[in-house]
Amino acid sequence: MPREPLTVIVPCLDEEANLASTIADILAVAPDLPVDVDVLMIDDGSTDGTRALMERLCAEHPRLRMRVNPGNLGLGRSVMRAYEEIPEGTWVTVFPGDNEYVFASVANLLEARARYDIVLGYLQNPVIRPIMRRLASYAFTKVVSSLYGFSFRYLNGFKLYRVETVRGLDVVSGGHAYTAEILAKAVLRQPLLRIGEAPFAARGRAEGASKAFRPQSILRAVREVVAGFRSVQAYRDQLLRAQAVPGPSAGVQPGEPGGEPAVLSPAEREEGAPVVDATPQGRTDA
Numbered sequence: 001m002p003r004e005p006l007t008v009i010v011p012c013l014d015e016e017a018n019l020a021s022t023i024a025d026i027l028a029v030a031p032d033l034p035v036d037v038d039v040l041m042i043d044d045g046s047t048d049g050t051r052a053l054m055e056r057l058c059a060e061h062p063r064l065r066m067r068v069n070p071g072n073l074g075l076g077r078s079v080m081r082a083y084e085e086i087p088e089g090t091w092v093t094v095f096p097g098d099n100e101y102v103f104a105s106v107a108n109l110l111e112a113r114a115r116y117d118i119v120l121g122y123l124q125n126p127v128i129r130p131i132m133r134r135l136a137s138y139a140f141t142k143v144v145s146s147l148y149g150f151s152f153r154y155l156n157g158f159k160l161y162r163v164e165t166v167r168g169l170d171v172v173s174g175g176h177a178y179t180a181e182i183l184a185k186a187v188l189r190q191p192l193l194r195i196g197e198a199p200f201a202a203r204g205r206a207e208g209a210s211k212a213f214r215p216q217s218i219l220r221a222v223r224e225v226v227a228g229f230r231s232v233q234a235y236r237d238q239l240l241r242a243q244a245v246p247g248p249s250a251g252v253q254p255g256e257p258g259g260e261p262a263v264l265s266p267a268e269r270e271e272g273a274p275v276v277d278a279t280p281q282g283r284t285d286a
Helices: 019-032 050-060 075-085 103-111 131-148 178-189 215-244 266-272 280-284
Strands: 005-012 036-043 064-068 091-094 118-123 159-162 195-200
Touching: 005 019, 005 075, 019 036, 019 050, 019 103, 036 050, 036 075, 050 064, 064 075, 075 178, 091 103, 103 118, 103 159, 103 195, 131 178, 131 215, 178 215
Parallel strands: 005 036, 005 091, 036 064, 118 195
Antiparallel strands: 091 159, 118 159
16 A cells, blocks of 8 residues: 655755755655655755755755745745645645754654644744744744634644645745744635644754844744735635625535634643643743
8 A cells, every 4th residue: 555645845045054964864764754755845045055955965865856936935935836746645744954853753743644634743842942032932923823813832843734735825924924824724714624733853953043033034024924814814704705605505514614613622632632742841832
């Protein structure tokens, strides 16, 4: 029986110093996973040697492929465009090219895939990150969760989902805000989506500093959050108007917009989770 496919999307912006170790980490773990792994690297307008390194890596490893953006599109738009070349039925995860995450943690998410359509990762060792980054991430997650009514522990970490759950959605957020926007729209489109959580580990950046917490990046993130939220509200209104049009059948069928979202409560996720949260402090990190 053929194994399910998993595409690992590796978005990069000036990650020449980290990309080789990122790919080595993925390829070392891939043979032990219960899925067939291929890797799609994305150069998002790098000005260093990232693109040339990608080309060399693709020549060396048949599991690797790459695409080059016409400029710096941002994380969200880079990932959304990548869905165009991923076959239906494929599981997808996003693994940043800075090699900050421990790729072996993907096993926790894969273990949960039989129960959920989308698995959101939460950081189980937040102490690895500097205190200012933890505080900023916590604030970001709280603000975004309040806007959308989410109760998830973390939105911008490791995640796993089938490509068809998000493909075709119009997402305007280009930065880290895209995760909340795409998740909200996915639930609006398919209210019965099963969404769970699983832990992942981080090792911290081996080289350089995170680009997400530069002043210009924070201002951009605020703009992206506002734009994404407005887009979600417009999408919601569009779906409600479509429901108001009389149709041949009464009521809402499973999978159609308008039903109650199948987003599990923290207690329900805890009860049915296939993995155990051994680090309660992970709940407050973002």
